[in-house]
Amino acid sequence: MRQSILVTGGAGYVGAHACKALAASGYTPVVYDNFVSGHREAVRWGPLYEGDVRDAAQLDAAFARHRPTAVMHFAALSEVGSSWKQPVEYYQNNVVGSLVLLERALAYNVQAFVFSSTCAVYGIPDYSPINEDTKLNPINPYGRSKMMAEFGLQDAANAYGINVIALRYFNAAGASFDGEIGEDHTPETHLIPRVLHAALDQDRIFGINGGDYSTPDGSCVRDFIHVDDLAQAHLAALERLLKGLQTGFEPLNLGTGRGYSVFEVLAAAEQITGRRIRTKVGPRRRGDAPSLVADSSRAGHVLNWEPTSSDLETLISTAWAWTRRDARAVAA
Numbered sequence: 001m002r003q004s005i006l007v008t009g010g011a012g013y014v015g016a017h018a019c020k021a022l023a024a025s026g027y028t029p030v031v032y033d034n035f036v037s038g039h040r041e042a043v044r045w046g047p048l049y050e051g052d053v054r055d056a057a058q059l060d061a062a063f064a065r066h067r068p069t070a071v072m073h074f075a076a077l078s079e080v081g082s083s084w085k086q087p088v089e090y091y092q093n094n095v096v097g098s099l100v101l102l103e104r105a106l107a108y109n110v111q112a113f114v115f116s117s118t119c120a121v122y123g124i125p126d127y128s129p130i131n132e133d134t135k136l137n138p139i140n141p142y143g144r145s146k147m148m149a150e151f152g153l154q155d156a157a158n159a160y161g162i163n164v165i166a167l168r169y170f171n172a173a174g175a176s177f178d179g180e181i182g183e184d185h186t187p188e189t190h191l192i193p194r195v196l197h198a199a200l201d202q203d204r205i206f207g208i209n210g211g212d213y214s215t216p217d218g219s220c221v222r223d224f225i226h227v228d229d230l231a232q233a234h235l236a237a238l239e240r241l242l243k244g245l246q247t248g249f250e251p252l253n254l255g256t257g258r259g260y261s262v263f264e265v266l267a268a269a270e271q272i273t274g275r276r277i278r279t280k281v282g283p284r285r286r287g288d289a290p291s292l293v294a295d296s297s298r299a300g301h302v303l304n305w306e307p308t309s310s311d312l313e314t315l316i317s318t319a320w321a322w323t324r325r326d327a328r329a330v331a332a
Helices: 012-023 056-066 080-085 088-107 142-161 191-200 226-243 262-273 297-303 312-331
Strands: 004-006 030-034 048-050 068-072 110-117 162-168 171-173 205-209 222-227 250-256 278-282
Touching: 004 012, 004 056, 012 068, 012 226, 030 056, 030 110, 048 056, 048 080, 048 162, 056 297, 068 088, 068 226, 080 088, 080 142, 088 110, 088 142, 088 312, 110 142, 142 162, 142 191, 142 262, 162 205, 171 191, 171 226, 171 312, 191 262, 191 312, 222 226, 222 312, 226 250, 226 297, 262 312
Parallel strands: 004 030, 004 068, 030 048, 068 110, 110 162, 162 250, 171 222, 205 278
Antiparallel strands: none
């Protein structure tokens, strides 16, 4: 009998890729999503419950109907910029929502919990690459809300015996190789899709948020990881928990250990698309760290995982194929 896994935010970008990976490995992903940013067409591999993670009654309906053996928690607000404008909403969704979900999971005796966290919990680190022993010092409400959710999960693991793996990933990018699902946010704030939208629309000017950082070319440096690699890491974390190999709370970084600057991404995108991208350097965006690069060696050891599709060419090529396909679908 296929085990059911409750996937909150399973209609979103990373969540949908995780659902696809779960189904391919013999699990039934039960998607729980409020569709604030998710897409109904991305729910393809299991049943759907529409609801908010703060809605205990609706969560109970999903838990009671499907009796999941584990939870994968992706549902969250995740934009640094909007977190400054709407901090209460971020704490409500990302902290309160996580605690309500955790409480209901405990009520249904779910002992395995995979949490989608972020490198934003580190803020501006003193050294690079960043490992899990780096001090947590988030510099924006989004990062603080995810850190607080982690603290709640860690304390629950200590008090109630639930087992949690928190995956702190860096910059998710790319699209599925078969073109089924990709990155589609409104508004779009992530670097690679914004660059590719500018390549697609030659009248669009790509705005660079700051060109005076203490980096080799003055633009921010980020560690990009392919969304399929992220999905495989979530699957590995789940199976480690279900096999009883992990107890308590374990944070793990997910990245490649290689950072690319905004200008490097632009140059690669122009080469891959064969199009000139118009740019304009603007002011820094509040809450952005100059450089965020992961040390993922612990995840490699604990999960027996390594990214296999996260070179810049693959990231941009798969995202470009998805962007053109999505644009054709919208035009039709």
